[in-house]
Amino acid sequence: MNVILNEFSLEEQFDSPETFLESLKSIIKVQHIMDVCSFTLLKHQELYNYKVTENRTLHEILIDKRISTGNEGRKFKIFLKKLMSDPPFWQDNQRHLNSDRYICDYTHEVSGYSLAEACERDKIVLSFDCGNFREAGLIIKKNGQPISLLNINDPKVFADYLLEMKKIGYHEFCNTRFENQNISFSKLESSYDFNMLEEEEANTFISTFKYFSEMTWDEIQQSNGLEFKKYQPASRKDDWFANSSYEDKQIFKFRTSQKYRCFGYREGNVFFxxxxxxxxxxxxxx
Structure with missing residues (x-):
């Protein structure tokens, strides 16, 4: 699947280079999800010439050593360098015809831009996180006929879409959707994971995990719906985790429905x- 980078979401959309670099956190997460799914990000060949602020191009921000010299800033600049210089570029295999007219609210041009190209591919665009491109849908008119593009700038929304379209597995979804949150699936055991669930069951678990991830630990522990509590088997014979790698951990459980339960352990602010x-x-x- 091809995703097209929307250069209009870059052009003079930011007040300062620092604000722009901070916005890269979301787009880097989206790029990670695309890598997991083996999606291809296509870009405009002239991306480096687009202005990020009123007077600074993407290339000028990249080479300015005074901007964001910390570890995170260096990470952002490595990402930008790869974004600007590494193929593929959609112009190398352009699908839309310059003889057609693609009209949108973001340019006076009628062809030769990325949103026009997205109309002839998988109709998904990736936008930088700025005010003009936060809506999930963009409309382009091709020769007077409207074409709807899916606009991605939120990694959570993108992961939800991919799961709904069955473009990503449940375990991959959880590893990306809940990354760096209060719930982790890095320790999920293969004998007791999503492979044992029917689709309806899996979706019930996912729905609860989303709810869980949006709560504080005080809210989790006080929730009547989750019933988060210690797992306390009556005897070792009844202990589900006896002789496992986790028998020395304090195991907790919470419910994802009246019947379904999720088991794991807490370490710091993360539930594994x-x-x-x-x-x-x-x-x-x-």
Whole structure:
């Protein structure tokens, strides 16, 4: 699948280079999701010439050593260098015809820009996080006929879309959708993961994980819906985690429905998911 980078979301959309670099956090996360899914990001060949601020081009920000010299700033600049200089560029295999007219609210040009090219590919564009391009949909008129483009600038929205369209698996979805949040799936055991769930069951778990990720730990522990509490089996014989790598951990559980449960352990402010349960037999014994 091809995603087209929207250069209009860059052109003079930012007050300062620092504000622009800060906005890259979202786009880098989206790029990571695309890498997981083996998607291709196509760019305009002249991207480096587009102005980020009223008087600074993308290239000028990249080479200015006075801007963002910290570790995060260096990471942003490495990303920008790759973004500007590495192919593929959509002009190398342009799909839209210059004889057609593509009309939108962002330019007086009628062809030769990335939104026009997106109309002839997978109709998905990636926009920098700026005020003019935060809506999920963009409309381009090709020879008078409207074409709707999916506009991505929020990694969570992008991950949700990919899961809905079955372009990403549940485990990959969770690893990207909940990265650096209060719930992690890096320890999820393969014998008790999404492969054991039907689609409806998996979606129920996902819905609860979204709810969980938006809560503080005080809210989680006080939630009547989640019923977050210690797993306390009556005996070692009943202990689901006996002889496992996690038998020395304090295991907790919470419910994702009246019947389904999620088991794991907390480390700092992160809950590491280990196992799913759909029949409540383990929960009945602890």
């Amino acid at each position: 998911v280990l196992r799913f349960e759909v029949d409540h037999l383990v929960s009945d014994k602890g």
